[in-house]
Amino acid sequence: MTGRRLLAALLLTGLALAAQAGVMTRAALQRHFPPPWTVGEKDAQLPVWPIFKQDMTSPVLAGYVFESVDLAPIPGFSGTPINLLVALDAKGAFLDVRVLSHHEPVFLEGLGEGPLLRFAEQYKGLSLRQNIKIGSNANRGEQHGSANVYIDGVAKATASVRILHQSLLASALQVARARLGFGAGSDPALLARVRRDGFRPMDWDALLQAGLVQRVRLSRGQVERAFAGSGVEEAEGTGETFSELYLAYLNVPAVGRNLLSEAGWQHLLGRIDEGDHALLAIATGRYSFVGESFVRGAVPDRLTLRQGELPLELRDLDLDDPLRLPAALRHADAKVFRVIGPAGLDPARPLDFALRVTREKGMLYGERVSRDFALPYRLPADQVIAPQDDTKGWQAVWHARAWELAVLAGALALLALVLARPRWIVATPARLARFRTGYLVFTLVFIGWFAQGQLSIVHLTAAIQALAAGRSLGFLLYDPMSVALWAFVALTLVVWGRGTFCGWLCPFGALQELTAQLARRAGLGKKRLRLHRDVDARLKRLKYVVLAAILVLAAVSPAWTDRAVEVEPFKTAITLNFVRAWPFVAWAGGLVLLNLVLYKGFCRYLCPLGAGLKLLGHARLLKWIPRRAECGTPCQTCRHRCEYQAIKPDGAIVYGECFQCLDCVAIHDSPERCAPLIARGRQRVIAVQAAAAVRSAA
Numbered sequence: 001m002t003g004r005r006l007l008a009a010l011l012l013t014g015l016a017l018a019a020q021a022g023v024m025t026r027a028a029l030q031r032h033f034p035p036p037w038t039v040g041e042k043d044a045q046l047p048v049w050p051i052f053k054q055d056m057t058s059p060v061l062a063g064y065v066f067e068s069v070d071l072a073p074i075p076g077f078s079g080t081p082i083n084l085l086v087a088l089d090a091k092g093a094f095l096d097v098r099v100l101s102h103h104e105p106v107f108l109e110g111l112g113e114g115p116l117l118r119f120a121e122q123y124k125g126l127s128l129r130q131n132i133k134i135g136s137n138a139n140r141g142e143q144h145g146s147a148n149v150y151i152d153g154v155a156k157a158t159a160s161v162r163i164l165h166q167s168l169l170a171s172a173l174q175v176a177r178a179r180l181g182f183g184a185g186s187d188p189a190l191l192a193r194v195r196r197d198g199f200r201p202m203d204w205d206a207l208l209q210a211g212l213v214q215r216v217r218l219s220r221g222q223v224e225r226a227f228a229g230s231g232v233e234e235a236e237g238t239g240e241t242f243s244e245l246y247l248a249y250l251n252v253p254a255v256g257r258n259l260l261s262e263a264g265w266q267h268l269l270g271r272i273d274e275g276d277h278a279l280l281a282i283a284t285g286r287y288s289f290v291g292e293s294f295v296r297g298a299v300p301d302r303l304t305l306r307q308g309e310l311p312l313e314l315r316d317l318d319l320d321d322p323l324r325l326p327a328a329l330r331h332a333d334a335k336v337f338r339v340i341g342p343a344g345l346d347p348a349r350p351l352d353f354a355l356r357v358t359r360e361k362g363m364l365y366g367e368r369v370s371r372d373f374a375l376p377y378r379l380p381a382d383q384v385i386a387p388q389d390d391t392k393g394w395q396a397v398w399h400a401r402a403w404e405l406a407v408l409a410g411a412l413a414l415l416a417l418v419l420a421r422p423r424w425i426v427a428t429p430a431r432l433a434r435f436r437t438g439y440l441v442f443t444l445v446f447i448g449w450f451a452q453g454q455l456s457i458v459h460l461t462a463a464i465q466a467l468a469a470g471r472s473l474g475f476l477l478y479d480p481m482s483v484a485l486w487a488f489v490a491l492t493l494v495v496w497g498r499g500t501f502c503g504w505l506c507p508f509g510a511l512q513e514l515t516a517q518l519a520r521r522a523g524l525g526k527k528r529l530r531l532h533r534d535v536d537a538r539l540k541r542l543k544y545v546v547l548a549a550i551l552v553l554a555a556v557s558p559a560w561t562d563r564a565v566e567v568e569p570f571k572t573a574i575t576l577n578f579v580r581a582w583p584f585v586a587w588a589g590g591l592v593l594l595n596l597v598l599y600k601g602f603c604r605y606l607c608p609l610g611a612g613l614k615l616l617g618h619a620r621l622l623k624w625i626p627r628r629a630e631c632g633t634p635c636q637t638c639r640h641r642c643e644y645q646a647i648k649p650d651g652a653i654v655y656g657e658c659f660q661c662l663d664c665v666a667i668h669d670s671p672e673r674c675a676p677l678i679a680r681g682r683q684r685v686i687a688v689q690a691a692a693a694v695r696s697a698a
Contacts, residue, residue, distance in 0.1 A: 023100065024067055024085065032085065032098075033065065046178050047071065051087065063089035064175055067100065072170035074163055075466040075475040076104050082164050084120065084171070092128040092176050097121070097168060104160040105458050108562050110576050115154045119161050122151040123168065128176050129273055129341050134165060156452060156575055159478035162397060192348035192384045193275070199253040204326050212255050212383070213248040216353075216375045217241060218285075223357060226371045232359035243285040243355060246329070247377040249347065250336055251278040254383065264321030268336070271317055275341025278317065279305075280334070281353075282325070288333040289355060304372075305339070306352045312339050348384045351377045394477035401480050404451050408481065411442060412488050415504055419496060419624075419660065426666035429673075436661065437517065440510040448507025453481035454574040455489065455501065457547070457608045458565050461554045489613070496624055497617040499660030502603060502610055507574045509603055509659075512595040519596050528643075529598050536645045540604060540657060543611035550608050567606065599643045604657070614656040625653045626668050630676040637675050638664040 029039045029049055038059055040050040047070035052059035068084040076082045080103040087095035097120045099113070107116045126132055126149055134153045154161050207213040220240040227233050250256045251272060257265050259280070272278055281303060283289050289303035297318045305312045314337040323334060339345045353375035360368050398405070418425050418435070426432050447453040459482060466473055476483055485505060492500035502509055531539065546567055554561040569588035572580050578588065591602045603610055631638065632651025639647040642664060646657040653664075671677045 023083070029065055032096075033087070037062070039065070043179075046175070048175055048179065061090060063087060063095055064179055065096075066171065066175055068167045068171040070171075071174045072167050074167045074170065075462065075473075076102060076160060076163050080462075080465060082160075082167050084164070084168055086168060086172055086175075088128075088172055088175055088180070090180060092172075092180055094123045094126055094172070097123040099164075102164075103562055104157070105456075105562070105565065105571060106157045106160055106575060110571055110580060111154070111157060115157065116160070116164070119152070119154055120164065120168075126151075128169075128172055129275055132165075132169070134161060158397065158452075159475075162394070162478045163475050191344065191346045192387050194249060194252055194277070194347050194379075195383050195385055196253060198383070199257055202254060202258050204324075207248070207255060207258065210254075211378075211380045212252065213246055213280075214377050216245050216247065216377075218243045218245075218287075218355065218373055223371070223373070226357075226373070227359065227369065230359075230361075230369045232361045232369050241285045243283060243287040245289070245353075245355070245375055246280075246282040247351075247353060247375065248280045249277065249379055249383070250280040251276075252379070252383050255280070259323050259325070260321055261324075264319075267321055268317075268319065271319070272338055273341060277339040277341075277345055277347065279314065279337045279339065279351075280323075281337065282329055282332050282334045284329065284332045287355075287357060290333045290335065300335070300337070302356050303337075304354045304356065306354070307345055307349055312343050312345050314339060347379050348381070348386070349378075351379075353377060394474065394480075397478055398480045401451075405480055405484055407446065408451070408453070408484055411439075411446075412484075415439065415500070416488075416492070419492075419500065422662055422665050423669065426662055426669055429666060429670075432662060432666050437514070439504060440514055443505055444507050444510040444514060447481070447485070447505065448510070448574040449577065451481045452479075452575060453485050454507045454570045455482060455485055455505075455609065456565070456568055456570050457550060457612065458568075459486065460609070460612055461550060461561060461565065464551070465554060493613065493617050494619050494621055496622065496660060497620040497655040497658065498610065498613040499655070499658045501613060502607075503659030503661055506603075508570050509600065511573060512592055512600050512603070515592055516595055516599065524596065528596075531598075531645070533645060533649070536604075542605050543607055546606055547608040547611040565608075567608065569602070600659075603659070604644060617656055620655060623653070623655070625655075625658070625665060627651055627653070628668070628676055631668075635675040637673070638667050641667060 026039055026042065026049065033039055033051055036054045038052045038054070040052060042049050043064075046066075048064040048066040051062050051065050053062040054060075065085065065087040068086060069081050073081040082102045082104065083100040085096070085098040085100050087097075089095050099117055099120050102116065104116065107113055123132070130149045132149050132151060134151060202210065202212075204213070208215065218241070220242045223242045224233055248255050248259075250259065250268065253265075256268055256278070260268060268278060281289060289300055291300075291302050294300060297316050299313060299315050303314060305314050317336045317338050319336045325332075325334070345351075354372040355375055356370055356372050358368055358370040424431075425435050459476070463473055463476070466475070485501075489501045489505070550561065550564045550567075553564045566584065566587075569584075569591050572578060572584045572588040573592070578585050594601045628635075628651075632649060635651070636649070639649065639651070643661070644657055644659050646654045646659070647664065648654060667673045671681055
C-alpha cells in the first residue's frame, strides 16, 4: 500500500509541475512578427499582446496575438493541451496560426509533424465570421467569402485535428468577444440563419399581416405612468400616441426585395457580410429613436437591442436607398442598422429592442431621469433556417461515424452473446476455429485498420494527466470508436475480466494470432517455445514494471512519456500500417515474428495496457469457465493445450492471464477431447458390455 501511495504522490506532483502555460515573451513574438509589425505590451487583463502595423507616420492596431493554452487549454489526445500561436486581426480574421507544442501520439514519430503544421496553416486568411468545417476542400475556392469554409483534415488523426480546431476557435472567440466587440453569446456557427429563398411580392399591408414588419405603439399614458413620482411628469394625454415604431429584418428577401428596388437590394447585400443582420426601424409620433445628436453611421443612443443577457450593438448602415413605404410613413425617421454576425444574434429567438426616453429636471444642477420601454420583435419561424449540427464539437464526429458505430455495436452484441452462451460455438473445433478466425479478421481490418479503434495505454495516461490537472475528459469524445470500445471493455471487465479485449478486440493481438495461423499453414512456426511455468510467471510480472515506468514518466515528463509509450507497437502496426521510421517498424515487426516462436509474447509479458486491464479486472464477478473435480487431478489436457499458460497445475483458471479463446471450454464440453468425459464414456461402454454379457449368460 505504501508503494502505491508513493507512486500516486509522484504522479500528482509531477503533473502539477508539468501544468501547461504560455511560453511566449514579447521579444519572442517580435521575432515571429518582424517590422513593419510591432508587438505591444502584454494586456494586463487578458493574456494577449496587441500588434501594430505602421500606417504612414503612425502605428495602427492590427490585431492581437496570443497562445491558445492560456485561454482554452483543451487536453489533446495525450492529455496535454495543444498550444497554438494565434494572430487575429481587428475584424476577426486569422493573420497566422502556428503550432508551438503538442504531444499528439499520431504526429510524434508517426505521421510526423508535417501534416499537423500544414493543417494549422489552412486557417490563415479565414475568419471567425465564417463557419469553418473540417472536411473536403474541393469546393473551397467556390465558397470564398462565404460563411461556410471547408479545410482538409488529416487521415488517421481525426480526433487530434478536431481538438486543435476546437482549441483554436474557443480561444479566438474569447479574444474576439473581449477585444474586438464580438458579442458574448453563442458561437455564430451554431445559430439559426435568415432564409434566402421564399420571396414573393407583398405590399406593406401584407408584410404587416404576415408579421414580417411588426408595429409597436407607445401611448402618452404608458410613458407618464413610467415616470410617475420622478419629478419630471407631464400632463397625461388621453391615449395620444407618444411613439410608434415599425421593426423588420430588411435582409429577409420577402422584406428587403419588397421595400427596396432591385438595385437597392443588391446594394444592401453588398454592404453586409454573410451572417450579418440588417434591421429596419421606422418611427413616427412625437418621440423618435433618432435624437438631435445622432450622427450617420453611428450607434443610436435612444434605441438598444438585447437578446437574453446579450447586448447587441446596432450601427447605422447609412443607406440612402429609398424605401417603398406607404404615404403616411414617407417622411418618418427610417434607419437601417447592422448587427455583425459574430455578435451572436440568433434570428430564431425574440429580439428585445428598447426605446430610452430621457427627461431633465432642476435648473442649477440638472438631473436626468431615463426610462426604457420594451419593443419586442420576433421574426416569423418560416423565415429562419435551424442551426446546423455542431461541426466543431464531438457531436459531429459521432454523427459522421454513425454507421461505423452501428457496425461495431452489432459486432460487440454478437461477441457478448457468444461469450455468455458459448455452447453452440464450441460444439465442434471447426466451428469455433471458423468463428474465431472470422472475428479476428473483423477486429484487425475493421476495428483496427479502417476505424482506427486500437485501444492504447495512451488513453489511460491521457485521462490521468487531464484529471490530475483539473481538465475535462471531453477530448476523449473526439474518438467515438475508442469510447465505444472502452465502454464495452469496462462492462466486460466486471463480467469476464481482461480476456474479452485482449483475446477478441485488440487489433494488434488479432494481427499476431492471424499471422501465427498463416505461418502454421505455410509449415512455419509449428514448434513454439513453451516456457517453464515458473519462468512464465516471472516474465508476466514484467508488464507491471513497464506500466509503472510509464506512469512515473508521465508524472515527471510528458516528453519522456511520448517516448515510453512507444513500447506499444499499436501505433506502428495498426494506426500507421507500418509506414514509419525503420526502428519502429523493426520493433513492431519483430514482435509479430516473436509471436511465431513465443506465442503472443508481447501481450503476455510486456503490454502495459494488458497489465492495466488485469489490475482493473480484479473487479470481475464471475468464474465463468466451467471446471470439473478431475481438472488438474488427474487431467491436465486443458493446461497443456492453453497457449497462454493461464491454467494452474491444479486446474484453476488464472483469469487475469486468460485471453478468453474458448479452447478450454470446447475441450471441457467435448466427449472426444476431455479426458474425464472420455473415461466416463469408456466406463459406460464397459458397463453396457458387462450387462450384455450377463444377459447373454443368463
